[in-house]
Amino acid sequence: MPTAVIDGLVTRYEVAGEGPPLLMFSPGGFDATLEGWRTVGVYRRLGLLDRLTRDYTCVTFDRRESGGSGGRLERVSWADYVRQGVGLLDHLGIERAHLMGGCVGCSTAAALAVAHPERVLSMVLYSPAGGARYRMKQHARFTRHLVYADAEGLEQVVALARGSDAGFTADPRLGPWVNVIRRDPEFADRYARTASDRYYTMVSGMVRLLFDRDTVPGPEPEDLIGLDVPALIVPGQDDSHATSAARFLQECLGHAEYWDVPVAEQTAETAPARIAAFLGGVPAAE
Known part of the structure; x- marks a missing residue:
């Protein structure tokens, strides 16, 4: 599997599928590997990655300090995770991309959109981690x-x-x-x-x-409110993915669609189709 040196650290990544680029921030917390899209919880059940690679060039990777990526002994911040994502886009020669976050990956996706809105076509924020x-x-x-x-x-x-x-x-x-x-x-x-x-x-x-707040960690609410990137928010419903966290993003993001469907009704038939419909409705990069 290929690697790239980004911000002085090795990043292990994979590119699959054809179509507009989709940079995917893995679920799994401090073990956020690219395999998480096929092995972790709801993402394994839904088969999202296999469905999305039919129409998109999906870029998955191990977050720094996870899997086959490197790490550095320092006070890691959301800005560090953003640098890894932007650096991977640069390495692959991708000027603009759709973003997708799963679990705590939603925080990095949103932080990247705030820091570099010119690089982002849209965001899918699936089961954002957060809550008291x-x-x-x-x-x-x-x-x-x-x-x-x-x-x-x-x-x-x-x-x-x-x-x-x-x-x-x-x-x-x-x-x-x-x-x-x-x-x-x-x-x-x-x-x-x-x-x-x-x-x-x-x-x-x-x-x-x-982890400084009782909702979605990462970008400040004032910065989210000022963001005009289209977003699809899909709620979670447990102690680590509180529905209130998804509602917080809905409140702050003025160009967001909220898929108001319980987790039990987010199935391999409905969820990939809803994401594909959202992404397909976003204007292509110029």
């Missing part, structure tokens, strides 16, 4: 990691990562850089030697920056 319980779960996960790292040391975090195949979501002790630790021995060595006070400050600041 989602924020609380993310903060609790990072807290459990920091408690373990403080008690056992970062060398033990590395040892735990190498002795397990779990991700940060399944085992918070492992932290958000677990995939990079396993893949990159030099990174793992630098990670283990990081000063504990510096690490605590960076990670505690990272979670506060990424």
Whole structure:
């Protein structure tokens, strides 16, 4: 599978299908790999990627710190995720694209549209992650990691990562850089030697920056309100994908269509067809 160096980090990606470009921000949180479109929850059930590749050039990729992509020990922000997406468009020579986010990928898609509206034809925001319980779960996960790292040391975090195949979501002790630790021995060595006070400050600041609200994290509401990019919003309905999060996007995005259908009625027949109808109605790039 091809890779590209973007913002100094390796990005693993795949291009499939023919037609207008569709850049897809994977579901899966801190394990947001391109395979997630076929293996994670609702996306596996709906078969969205296989349907969309019939009419679109679908660009999927591993988010930084996930899967086969690289990572860097720093206070990661939404702007960092945006740079990866824009850099991949540049690498592929794509001037403008439709965007699609699944789960927390919706936050990066919306943030990219705010930062670079001239690069975006439209957005599909499928089951956006957000809500009060989602924020609380993310903060609790990072807290459990920091408690373990403080008690056992970062060398033990590395040892735990190498002795397990779990991700940060399944085992918070492992932290958000677990995939990079396993893949990159030099990174793992630098990670283990990081000063504990510096690490605590960076990670505690990272979670506060990424998950700072009880709705969809990412771009500010005032920036969303000022955005004129067409969008389709499809609601989720659980503790990590609160319906209120989708309604928040509907409130803020003035050029949005809201598909008001319960998750149980989002099927392999209805959902791909609804997305295709939306994308097909967006004017092509000039």
